[in-house]
Amino acid sequence: MSKNNVEQYKVTSEPFYKSVEDEVELYEAAYKARMPMMLKGPTGCGKSRFVEYMAWKLQRPLITVACNEDMTASDLVGRFLLDKDGTRWQDGPLTTAARIGAICYLDEIVEARQDTTVIIHPLTDHRRTLPLEKKGELIEAHEDFQLVISYNPGYQSLMKDLKQSTKQRFGALDFDYPLEKDETDIVAQETGIDVETAGKLVQIAHRARNLKGHGLDEGISTRLLVYAGQLINKGVEPVSACIMTLVTPLTDDPDMRETLEAAVNTFF
Numbered sequence: 008m009s010k011n012n013v014e015q016y017k018v019t020s021e022p023f024y025k026s027v028e029d030e031v032e033l034y035e036a037a038y039k040a041r042m043p044m045m046l047k048g049p050t051g052c053g054k055s056r057f058v059e060y061m062a063w064k065l066q067r068p069l070i071t072v073a074c075n076e077d078m079t080a081s082d083l084v085g086r087f088l089l090d091k092d093g094t095r096w097q098d099g100p101l102t103t104a105a106r107i108g109a110i111c112y113l114d115e116i117v118e119a120r121q122d123t124t125v126i127i128h129p130l131t132d133h134r135r136t137l138p139l140e141k142k143g144e145l146i147e148a149h150e151d152f153q154l155v156i157s158y159n160p161g162y163q164s165l166m167k168d169l170k171q172s173t174k175q176r177f178g179a180l181d182f183d184y185p186l187e188k189d190e191t192d193i194v195a196q197e198t199g200i201d202v203e204t205a206g207k208l209v210q211i212a213h214r215a216r217n218l219k220g221h222g223l224d225e226g227i228s229t230r231l232l233v234y235a236g237q238l239i240n241k242g243v244e245p246v247s248a249c250i251m252t253l254v255t256p257l258t259d260d261p262d263m264r265e266t267l268e269a270a271v272n273t274f275f
């Protein structure tokens with residue numbers, strides 16, 4: 008594997024990540040043991056940013072795959088391609104990560120079909136291997152390779168959940184929206200708006216998060232607060248910025264929108 012191939016996956020500059028508890032130390036210990044990790048928490052609460060930060064801190068290349076229900080095992084492992092000289096094998100992202108010793112982050116793995124999920128099994132136990140069945144090759148994972156998955160506990164139905172045989176291959180860290188002060192700092196830092204305005208956005212999010220399960224499937228994420236702050240920083244009037252980023256994406260229900268708009272109007 009060429010050096011350039013490794014270099015392109017390196018996180019070159021330090022990502023801004025505000026640690027909330029002892030997750031950085033715990034992850035470092037898990038990485039030392041090359042333990043597969045599961046990051047649990049709602050969408051937009053900082054899981055991906057955390058992985059980027061850890062990859063930078065540990066100086067490992069990072070390969071991220073956004074999983075979806077149409078994804079097949081070949082999308083992860085690789086496939087034969089036809090070109091003018093005949094057929095050529097192309098490694099998928101998981102295979103590349105196993106070869107070069109990257110951290111492979113499978114985002115929202117639950118979205119993938121179960122037959123896709125099981126291909127990670129031999130990589131996540133003592134074998135640390137990945138069979139490329141179509142190619143007839145068995146890859147032994149590089150000693151620095153680590154598998155990380157994200158998992159949103161809110162979304163699962165009985166039909167769509169990880170099997171225990173998959174879950175029990177991972178150590179897990181719980182993530183949630185940061186505490187008020189931390190989230191305010193994050194929004195201010197990420198967007199350039201002042202702390203007072205960032206604090207108001209966080210307050211609106213707190214109101215909305217209380218509505219989870221009472222008409223809202225999920226509360227306002229930190230990611231959406233960052234969007235709101237970015238628009239405000241570009242000069243958009245705060246109420247319009249909030250409606251565009253904190254109300255409209257969240258729900259189509261007119262009553263719920265009215266409730267959220269009222270929360271926005273309380274603060275701006």
Ligand code: ADP
Nearest residue numbers: 023024025050051052053054055056229230233
């Ligand atoms: P997830 O992977 O959980 O869906 P992300 O990691 O993409 O969410 O987080 C969404 C955004 O929220 C990030 O791009 C970043 O701006 C912000 N964010 C959330 N938590 C943190 C944190 N602890 N430190 C820095 N930024 C954060």
